[in-house]
Amino acid sequence: MPTPQNSQFTRRGFFGASLGTALTATVAPNAFAADVPVASPADFPETSFALNGADVKIYSKAIAEPVRVLQISDAHLFLDDERGADYRDYSKRMAAAYNKTKHFKTGADTNPIDELKKILADVSPEKYDAVVLTGDIVSFPSAAGVDFLLENLGATGVPYYYIAGNHDWHFEGLPGSSAALRAEWTSKILAPLYPKGADPLAYSVDVKGVKLLLVDDSTYEILPEQLDFVRRELAAGLPTALFMHIPLYAPGRGVGYGVAHPKWGAATDGGWKIERRERWREAGHTETTFAFRRDVLTAPNLVGVFTGHVHVSSLDVCEGKANLTARAAVDGSTTKIEFLPLGER
Numbered sequence: 001m002p003t004p005q006n007s008q009f010t011r012r013g014f015f016g017a018s019l020g021t022a023l024t025a026t027v028a029p030n031a032f033a034a035d036v037p038v039a040s041p042a043d044f045p046e047t048s049f050a051l052n053g054a055d056v057k058i059y060s061k062a063i064a065e066p067v068r069v070l071q072i073s074d075a076h077l078f079l080d081d082e083r084g085a086d087y088r089d090y091s092k093r094m095a096a097a098y099n100k101t102k103h104f105k106t107g108a109d110t111n112p113i114d115e116l117k118k119i120l121a122d123v124s125p126e127k128y129d130a131v132v133l134t135g136d137i138v139s140f141p142s143a144a145g146v147d148f149l150l151e152n153l154g155a156t157g158v159p160y161y162y163i164a165g166n167h168d169w170h171f172e173g174l175p176g177s178s179a180a181l182r183a184e185w186t187s188k189i190l191a192p193l194y195p196k197g198a199d200p201l202a203y204s205v206d207v208k209g210v211k212l213l214l215v216d217d218s219t220y221e222i223l224p225e226q227l228d229f230v231r232r233e234l235a236a237g238l239p240t241a242l243f244m245h246i247p248l249y250a251p252g253r254g255v256g257y258g259v260a261h262p263k264w265g266a267a268t269d270g271g272w273k274i275e276r277r278e279r280w281r282e283a284g285h286t287e288t289t290f291a292f293r294r295d296v297l298t299a300p301n302l303v304g305v306f307t308g309h310v311h312v313s314s315l316d317v318c319e320g321k322a323n324l325t326a327r328a329a330v331d332g333s334t335t336k337i338e339f340l341p342l343g344e345r
């Protein structure tokens with residue numbers, strides 16, 4: 001998908017009026033960079049974080065003003081209509097997987113659709129600078145689900161940034177590689193969720209001096225062009241927060257934390273039969289995926305990695321960097337992330 005050079009974007013026209021005042025945002029194109037300068041740790045002030053329940057505050061001298069982000073992950077909407085009728089054999093397992101849940105606080109019977117409506121009804125520009133959706137927002141490629149999201153996210157008046165999870169684009173049992181199915185169903189169904197001009201594989205937005213970097217790792221793997229883009233984005237020197245669906249490998253974690261996990265591969269793939277998908281790579285991860293994890297975690301200006309996929313809140317500190325997973329929104333859970341100047345409360 002081609003992207004314009006550093007274009008100011010408006011999201012489907014909806015945010016056009018408020019873009020200049022509420023937010024300075026540009027979509028950086030995913031393009032190859034030849035020589036990427038490497039920043040030295042001495043070039044960047046120390047970053048710290050404070051975790052309160054599921055919510056986190058990230059502090060850095062390099063952050064000039066507060067940036068408030070609401071992360072929503074793994075809502076697993078099961079909405080469908082006649083547009084999905086021909087694909088019911090491929091959507092039926094996941095359509096039934098999360099349609100009855102218990103609210104995370106009250107324990108009351110609920111469901112992901114009602115919970116996401118309630119979450120978004122409480123989102124406003126007074127409270128948040130951005131909403132970031134880190135995948136598995138729909139349980140299968142659902143036009144009805146995308147319509148629901150466009151309507152309810154649009155009504156908040158807050159810019160939102162979406163990146164896919166392994167279920168958003170997956171009709172279980174359709175033939176083809178995971179990468180090819182991702183490309184096909186992102187284009188056919190999910191495309192309206194992305195900012196205009198954004199490459200669904202990797203894009204970034206600068207929000208009040210903090211770079212939100214969104215990378216699609218929903219096949220567990222990183223492509224060379226994604227690595228190149230991320231290196232270039234990190235080299236720009238802004239405090240940068242990485243958002244993806246699947247967490248990076250952290251020592252002691254299972255293959256759910258699978259990006260650059262040394263044991264990830266065909267032998268540890270326990271889900272390919274039930275999910276009716278391509279089995280993970282026989283030889284394990286590529287050098288590109290390992291290099292991605294290393295370069296991200298050692299970048300001095302990376303202020304945190306925010307993912308979902310495992311459905312529970314967790315924290316790993318790798319190379320001194322906070323790696324947080326968000327509890328799934330199926331039960332009303334969200335994660336509030338505040339990027340704050342040092343000394344701000």
Ligand SMILES: [Fe+2]
Pocket residue numbers: 074076136165167309311328
């Ligand atoms: Fe999920």
